[in-house]
Amino acid sequence: MDNGDNKASLFSNLLKGYIEETSAYIETNGNQLADIGSLLAFNSQAPYEEDYGSDILDYNIGDQSLSAYNPAEANYIEVGRFISNRVSEYAVQQGDLLSFIASDYGVSINSIIWANNLRNSDSISPGQVLKIPPVSGVIHQIKSGDTIASIAKKYNANEGRIIEFNGLSKNAEISIGEQIIVPDGEIKSMIKAGTTIASANKPFAYLANLGDYFMLPTNGYNWGRIHGRNGVDIANSRGTPIYAAAEGSVAISDGVGYNGGFGQYIKIIHPNGTETLYAHGSKLLVSAGDYVQRGQLIMLMGSTGRSTGNHLHFEVHGARNPLAKY
Template structure:
């Protein structure tokens, strides 16, 4: 009997040691796991959160806060728990929900809770949709309400309708059509702008040379109380048709009519004048500008070939180029605009065929 109880006692002592060893081992594993997952032992970079500010500077410079500290020198996450409607101010900043990646080159803003990265300096044309208001449109394009009012000769009591076309500047400010005798200093003073900003934004040469008929954007400019209206009256026979063809688009930016025909159709000077400028731009493609004796400038865009040179005198009806589809276009046509006077072709409806016979 004694041997039996001795065996039982020996077995219990062995199992007790095994149990204690198992518990100790498990506890050690838990301690190691805890310390390995501690922030003190992790090598992950901390998440950078942009501080909240209502004075974000939108432009080609880094966005700064009120302490003039660079916020967006590299991509980071701007986190807010909820959109803040208080951000919707005259500067068109809007609230947005986190998380939102923000790049270091923010040049434009949308109201649809996102930021658009763009270097676009193009003046656009917007067709009003049902339910639009001037305030909503200004928010949509990230420009001030006054900018839209000034560019479209409207006031705060103006009513817009679906299908109406509005001129949209790429930045808050004013627009100026250069006329004879204008200087950059004078323009900057009139609109309370800065000469250097006008030169930079409009990609002018360093000497600031401007031409009659240039359309300049004055960033941050203010429309004068009594703006001068520059429009030269034209006789019914002052201009001839610039080409034969069908009117494919009615009046649009800038004071233009489109005339469609086969590529290679000849283009003619609508009146006597001097070839002021020729060249290429991303929208108009190959273009010609003619300065006429009365100070009016005519523009011929999307040409396949230019036949004249800057400084050359042309008579009315002189061939100056050929119709094409260069630049931003979907087919062969002439973009014909008039600067400084009413476009005489606006009386022809879309589909009308223009010809001298």
């Protein structure tokens, strides 16, 4: 068996474990996992090799299979594709600004304010879970007497765009209680905030590519698939070193508690205003207030928080994630 076959076999085993454990998780929460067969068919080749080379794929990850869920993305289970009308959820972290969250997700500030009935952009707090629409606009829950035409009129939106975005036929019936996305819709009583445009099919892809500003924070198996807030998972054995992707100030170093699913985690604020987050560690090696250099050892890999295998959940806020496949 050649090296390519070995990688494909490794990925196949990882994906099988991921799907089996995800399926079990979904069943306990009353949700359904769509078309397991089609997900398994996705493993026909080792992914992302052409983008990231063989270095990051060749590392052993022991006997741990990866099945991790970002606390804000427990229902994001599709492998290899993004559901364009899916409402995401994000757990607010210490130091977050609504404007920064909106910018990362590529939607207007008002879209998040409307979706969560917030008073203003300052009314968020750590641990709060926000609904994030897939595009700028309004999340509308169908009420008695609603039609697509009346909804479009209410939010000053395009009827055809609503039909297309939600995958409806022109004369489709809509059910009371169902939620639909109204792209570019507005709630007139609110002052319109600035809008950031993103592709619904490629969230976070519009963010700036900073080239080699960020180094790879660790070695391991990289899925390359985005979940959470521009985050990617890298699997390896417990205790694998994790390094600062760029220099900056440690804003959070929390080694106690569940922390919304992150477990032991670190957040670093970099001189250019971007942030990186490192979650599920087994041991933290820096403290809040420390100034770290690019490549400095900051944490050891683990499986704390919402995780069933040793791995790093690595997020980049304000720029493209160097480990993501956009």
